[in-house]
Amino acid sequence: MAIPVSYNLRNLVVRKTTTVMTALGIALTVAVLLAVLALVNGLRTAFQSSGDSRQILVMRKGSNAELSSGVTREVYQDLKSMAGVARDGNEPMASLEMVTVINLPSVDSPEGMNVTLRGILPMGIKMRDGLALQSGRWFQAGQREVVVGKSVAKRYPAAHMGSKLRFGRGEWEVVGVMDGGQSSVNSEIFGDLNQISSDFNRADGLSSILLRAADATTVPALINSLNDDRRLEVDAQTEQAYYDSQTSSAAPLQFLGIFVSIIMAVGSSFAAMNTMYAAVARRSTEIGTLRVLGFSRASILFSFFLESLLLAAIGGLIGCILVLPLNNITTGIGSFVTFSEIAFNFRVSPEIMLIGIAFALFMGAIGGVFPARTAAKKEILVALREV
Numbered sequence: 001m002a003i004p005v006s007y008n009l010r011n012l013v014v015r016k017t018t019t020v021m022t023a024l025g026i027a028l029t030v031a032v033l034l035a036v037l038a039l040v041n042g043l044r045t046a047f048q049s050s051g052d053s054r055q056i057l058v059m060r061k062g063s064n065a066e067l068s069s070g071v072t073r074e075v076y077q078d079l080k081s082m083a084g085v086a087r088d089g090n091e092p093m094a095s096l097e098m099v100t101v102i103n104l105p106s107v108d109s110p111e112g113m114n115v116t117l118r119g120i121l122p123m124g125i126k127m128r129d130g131l132a133l134q135s136g137r138w139f140q141a142g143q144r145e146v147v148v149g150k151s152v153a154k155r156y157p158a159a160h161m162g163s164k165l166r167f168g169r170g171e172w173e174v175v176g177v178m179d180g181g182q183s184s185v186n187s188e189i190f191g192d193l194n195q196i197s198s199d200f201n202r203a204d205g206l207s208s209i210l211l212r213a214a215d216a217t218t219v220p221a222l223i224n225s226l227n228d229d230r231r232l233e234v235d236a237q238t239e240q241a242y243y244d245s246q247t248s249s250a251a252p253l254q255f256l257g258i259f260v261s262i263i264m265a266v267g268s269s270f271a272a273m274n275t276m277y278a279a280v281a282r283r284s285t286e287i288g289t290l291r292v293l294g295f296s297r298a299s300i301l302f303s304f305f306l307e308s309l310l311l312a313a314i315g316g317l318i319g320c321i322l323v324l325p326l327n328n329i330t331t332g333i334g335s336f337v338t339f340s341e342i343a344f345n346f347r348v349s350p351e352i353m354l355i356g357i358a359f360a361l362f363m364g365a366i367g368g369v370f371p372a373r374t375a376a377k378k379e380i381l382v383a384l385r386e387v
Contacts, residue, residue, distance in 0.1 A: 003290065003302075003303040004297050005306065007023045008303060008306055009310070011279065011307060012295065012310060012311060012342050015279065015369045019275075019311060019314070022271050022272055022275045022315070023311060023312075024315070025267070025268045025314055025315070026268045026271075026272065026315025026360050027317075027318035027319040027322060027360075028313075028322075029261060029268045029319070030265040030316050030318075030319025030356045030357075030359055031319040031356075032260060032261050032312055033059055033134040033258070033261040033265060033356060034320065034353070034356045035257070035323055036256075036257025036261070038323065038326055038349075041346075041349060041352060042331075042345050042346050042347040043333060043342065045347055046186075046187075046344040047184055047246050047296075050183040050185065050239070050243045050292065051238065052127075052129065052239050052240065053215060053216065053239075053240055053241040054086070054210075054212055054219060055211065055212050055213070055372050056213060056219065056226070056236050056239065057210055057236070057238070058071065058075075058079060058209040058211060058236045059071065059207070059208050059224060060234060060308075061234055061235050063212075063235065064245070065127070066207045066208045067099050067100070067101065069095075069208055070205050070207065070211055070278075071206055071207070071208060071261065072205075073096065076094070076096040076209050077234055078143070078232065079094060080092040080094035082226075084213055084214055084218040084221065084289070086212040086213060086215075088126065091123065093126075093127055093212035094123065094211050095120060095121050095123045095132065095209065096193060096206055097119060097120050097121070097124055097206065097208050097209070098118070098119035098193060098197050098200075098202060098206045098207045099119075099208065100109055100116075100117050100200060100207075101117065102114070102117050102165070103113055104156045104158055104168040105158060106332070109154075114187045115152060117167070117189045117190060117191065118186060118189065118191070119189070119191055119193035119195070119197050120193055122141070122307065124210060125138065130180065130181050130183070131178060131180050131181075131183075132175075133177070133178055134150050134178060134179040135176065135177045135219045137176050138175075138176055138385075139190065140192070140193055141174055141195075142192060142194065143193065143194050143195065144171065144190070145173050145174075146172045146175070146191040147178050147189070147191070148176075148177055148178070148189050148190075149179075149180060149186035149187055149343075150178065151179055151332075151343030152186070152187060152188070152189060153174075154330060154343075155330070155332060155343055158332070159174055159189070161175075161177055165189075166199055168199030169199045178190065180310040184243065184246075184342055184344075186344075187332070187343045187344075193206075219238060219276075222236070223238070230255070261359075265359070268363050268367070269363045269366040269367040271367075271372060272363060272368060273366075273367040273368070274373065275367075276304060276308050276367060276371035276376070277371045279304075297376040297377070298376070300311050300375050301372045301373060301375065303372075304375045307371065308364045308365070308367055308368020308369075309372070310364075311358065311368075312363055312364020312368075313360060313361060313364070314358045315360050315364075316356055316359070316360025316361065317357070317358055319360065320353045323348055323356075326346040326348060327345075327347065328345045328346065329345065329346050330344070331343070331344065331345075332344070
C-alpha cells in the first residue's frame with residue numbers, strides 16, 4: 001500500500017521555511033544553467049538562420065574564416081560561369097565580397113568593439129533570403145554609404161540612421177537599417193564592394209565568393225568540383241556548414257557555465273539532503289506510526305524520495321521563472337573566428353526549460369535517495385521511542 005502524495009505535500013507546507021530555502025538554492029542553480037543554455041541557443045540560432053543549404057561559400061584554401069581569406073576577381077569570373085550555378089534571369093547568382101572589421105564604441109564598451117564590415121554586390125543582397133530594410137534605403141554603388149544591421153543600430157550609438165561613420169579614407173553615411181531576422185547579418189554593416197575595397201587598398205584582395213547552386217542535388221557536385229580544381233586553390237563548403245562552425249565562439253562560456261552549475265548543483269544536492277535528513281529525524285514517530293499502520297519499508301522509502309523530488313521540482317519551476325525575463329534580451333559576444341562582436345538574443349525555449357526541470361529533479365534524486373533509505377531502515381520500536 002502506497003503512502004498518499006498529499007502526505008508529502010502537507011509536510012512541505014508545514015516545513016515552509018526549510019522548503020523555501022532549499023527550493024531557492026535549487027532554483028538559483030537551475031537559473032544559472034538555463035541562462036548559459038539560453039545564451040548558447042541564441043547564438044546557435046543566429047548562425048543557423050544565417051546559412052542557406054543551396055548556397056556555397058568559397059574561400060582561399062586553408063582559410064577557416066572570411067576575415068583571413070583572400071580571393072581575386074579573376075577567380076570570381078571563373079566561378080560565376082561554372083555549370084550548376086543558379087541564375088537570376090541572365091545574371092549568375094554569385095557574389096564577390098570583402099570582409100574586414102572596424103572599431104565602434106558600443107553601449108557596453110565605450111572604448112570600442114570590432115564590428116564586421118562587408119563590401120557586397122547587389123546580387124549578394126538579393127541572395128540573402130529574408131533580408132529586408134527596417135528603415136531607410138540601400139546604399140548606392142560608388143557612394144560612401146552603408147546600411148547597418150538592426151543589432152548594430154541598437155548597440156552602437158554612432159551607427160544610427162543619418163549618422164556618419166569614420167573608417168577607411170573618410171566618412172560614410174548610414175542610409176539604412178536592415179533586418180536579417182534572427183541571423184548574424186544583424187551584426188554586420190553592408191556597403192558597396194568596389195568603394196570599400198578601394199578605401200582599404202584591396203581592389204583585388206577580396207575575401208570570399210558566395211554561390212547559389214541551381215538545386216539541392218547540384219550542391220555536392222559543385223563543392224567537389226571547386227575543391228578538386230588545383231588551378232583555383234579554393235575551399236568550398238555550404239554556407240550552413242560555415243556558420244555552424246562559428247558556434248565554437250560560445251564553447252568557453254558554455255563550459256564555464258556548466259562547470260559553475262555542476263559546483264552549485266553539488267551544494268544544492270547537499271542542501272536537499274540535509275533538509276530531508278532533518279525531516280527524517282523530526283518525523284521518526286510518524287515513520288514508526290506508518291509502519292504500525294501497515295506501510296512497508298518500500299512505501300516509506302518511495303514516499304521520502306518522492307518528497308525530495310517534489311521539493312526539487314518546485315525549485316526547478318522557480319528557476320525557470322527566474323530566467324524567463326532574459327528571453328529575447330539582446331546581448332553580444334566576441335567571436336574568435338571573425339574577431340568581431342556578434343549580437344543575438346537570449347532564447348529560453350521550452351526544450352531548455354525541460355532540461356532545467358530534469359536537472360533539478362536529478363539534484364532532488366541525489367539529495368533524497370540516502371535520507372529516504374535511512375527512513376525506510378528505521379525499526380518500528382526505535383522510531384516510536386525517538387523524539
